[in-house]
Amino acid sequence: RELLDYALRSFGPDHPIGMGSQQDRSDYTAIGVLTGQHVSSLSGLNIALSYAEGQMAKLFASSYTATTGATALEGMAFHAGSLLMLAQDAAEMVKMSCLGFTNAVEKNLEELIEYPTATTQAGLAGLEADKPVIAFIGDSVLAAHEAVGLLQRQGLSEKVEVGGVGPAGHDIIRFYERGRLLAPMTQAAKLLHAGLADVVVASNGCIPLDLVGETARTGSRLIWVSAQPLGDLPDRTDDPAEDITADLLNGAQGAIIRLPQKAAEVAVKVATDLRREGTHLPDEAAIRKEAGRCRDDCDACFRECPNSLPIGNALRSVAAGGDLSAFGGVEEGCFFCHRCQEVCPDNIPLLDIIAATLMRRAPQDRFVIRAGRGPTSRNESSSYAFGSMWGNCPGKVYLAGCGDAKYLGDLSWIARELVSRNCLVWVAGCAAAEVGRFYDSEEDKYLYQLYTAEAQPRNLMNCGGCTAHAHMLDESQKYSRTGSAISHYANLSETAERMYNLFPQVLIIWGALPERMYTIAAAFARVGVPVIVGPNSAFSWDRYLTANKWDWQHWFVHETWGGRKRYTEPTPKHLIVPVETKEEAVTLFSTMTMRTTDLRDSRQIRLETYTEFTDKFFGGFPDDIQFYISSDWELPLRYKGKLLKYLTESKGWETQRMKIIKARHPDGRMLTLDELAKDYSARTMHVTYIPRLISQVPKEGEVEK
DSSP states (O other), rough: OHHHHHHHHHHHHHHHOOOOTTTTTTTTHHHHHHHHHOOOOOHHHHHHHHHEEEEEEHHHHHHHHSSOOOOHHHHHHHHHHHHHHHHHHHHHHHHHHHHHHOGGGGGGGHTTTTTSSSOOOEEEGGSOOOOEEEEEESSSOHHHHHHHHHHHHEEEEETEEEEEEHHHHHHHHTTOOOOOEEGGGGGGHHHHHHTTOSSSEEEOOSSOHHHHHHHHHOOOOOOSSSOOTTOOOBBTTTTTTHHHHHHHHOOOOOOOOOOOOOOOOOHHEEEEEEEESOSSSOOHHHHHHHTTTTTTTHHHHHHTTTTTOOHHHHHHHTTTTOOGGGGHHHHHHHOOHHHHHHHHTOOOOHHHHHHHHHHHGGOOEEEOOOOOOOOOOOHHHHHHHOOOOSSSSEEEEEEEOSSOOSSHHHHHHHHHHTTTTTEEEEEEEHHHGGGOOOTTTTTTTHHHHHSSSSTTTEEEOOOOGGGGGGHHHHHHHHHHHHHHHOOTTTTHHHHHHHHHHHHHEEEEEEOOTTTHHHHHHHHHHHHTEEEEEETTTTHHHHOOOOOOOEEEEEEEEEEEOOOEEEEEOOOOOOOOEEEESHHHHHHHHHHOOOTTTTTTTHHHOOOHHHHHHHHHOSSOOTTGGGGOOOOOGOOGGHHHHHHHHHHHHHOOOOOEEEEEEEEETHHHHHHHHHHHHHOOOOOOOOSOGGGGGGGGOOOOOOOOO
16 A cells, blocks of 8 residues: 555656556456456556455454354455555556566567576675665565665665665565565564664564664664554654754664655665674673573473574583584574573573674675566466476476575475476465575576576576565466466456366475465465465464365366266365475475366376375375376386386276276275266366356256256
């Protein structure tokens, strides 16, 4: 709302907006599916966002009274997810149409292979020494956009470093080549404690932060730009910029400035003139002294840590004369929840030690990514359809996360495992940067440099910051119109069901996650995209939608012509499901991409990937692979002989040489493949879960033809 109101004031209600020149009203958006409208101006976008605000008010009231029952409350949670996607669509339209953000839909197909170029510096090492630093933290990018414009007009771009944390960082690099993406939002508290920035410009975000307390410790100046008050900071919005600047330079801690232009003016002037002295972090000698106070029989910090980090072991190692690198693993896995210091009986300043370790690592914290591209064009979705349906692509994966997994390399490992096997991989939010940390020493390239960026198999696409999650969801539903001629306008259920039955796509959310991720997961699950969550979230995630693959009588669909009930394989197995390891995540992905109406060729490649991952990470063949085979042609060639032997010896199937003679139905009957296809499959058929989509229902007493 803040972003849209700014655009209305600055550009006027008739200013044209959209997803780009190569998108038109037929392309899926959350706005179209929820409001039934095609939005082409800021005034139309205002109507759409007002609808979302009204629906949110209704959801708040309904959930507060809670008189409608559990099923209705689940529906409300789903609807809240869809409303978030509508709001994110609106934000992205404003950013691309009014603020000049990168937009792949404005590019030709041949340009998209390397768009944007993989040259954006990410990490703390990207900041040049001895230059003042302005760090933007939170969801709002308006003050950053104004500050960059001011620096460019005054010729100060080379003299002041502009960095961003979380959504602000991902947004800055989409319009400013010298912008520095510093860290995910979950690392913001650690950076604040380290005192990295001279001026902190902060707004509302997904993570609660002690902005006032931390900036007071470090001497950084704080500018708060959101509508809500923040602690005891004075509201200086109506004061002259010169007066605010003078007070901040003379020792005032911070100010609330709700006008983006004024906030930017003050931030730039203070950053160029402020001189902070000394450091507040302990040096090596002080760290060793504090580490010596750690008890051998305590480990309260380890028990309290949500990531189970060996903090006590690291302290004792340092106290015994070990290298300070013992704290490296602790620092990388820490997202500064403060619990360890709160329970320490000896009040060891653990947060100071962890922040000091971060600053020792900072010169090496460097990697290269692509800035966010924005949406996926219809030209791309049309051209990848063949490869993902009939070719050797196992499926599409959307990666999300907040950059706070215990091991920083998990997300890049998942992305590399899947993209190297011909998957299409989209990323958004803080996960988009963490994916880029992988470095191939043989190729001397980072992950984004190893793979191209066109929406095709074996490509890796960064959509952008937190609001760019909407681009991933919009892309996931695009083919309903392009391939099946189903209009999405006010037609959520038919659109979602078509994709759920047909297209191989999964969302993987990774790390210990804030509340916003629940809403994003609900949005994807509502439109039929299965969601895998882990590893930390596997223990703390409060909402699962899981199923029992062995209870075969609950897996069925209806033929759209006549309504005949057909039992099918358990696909996808779950809608929202937890996992504990990255290996489990990619293995589960490979089976959850299978769909009820798979074609023979696509089923074969998914079975091959499922078999390969299961054998590689867990040993042996999948225990449920028999559910997904209905033809000799679907057996992966490199596993065919071994699979036939496994099906014969372990599942009781009848085979001869390299052919299946009879397969076992889940009810125990032995059937030929033709009989199995008629009785237990919906492959290549048009089927539905929605009764109103059945085209012809035989009348009572009629013989079904």
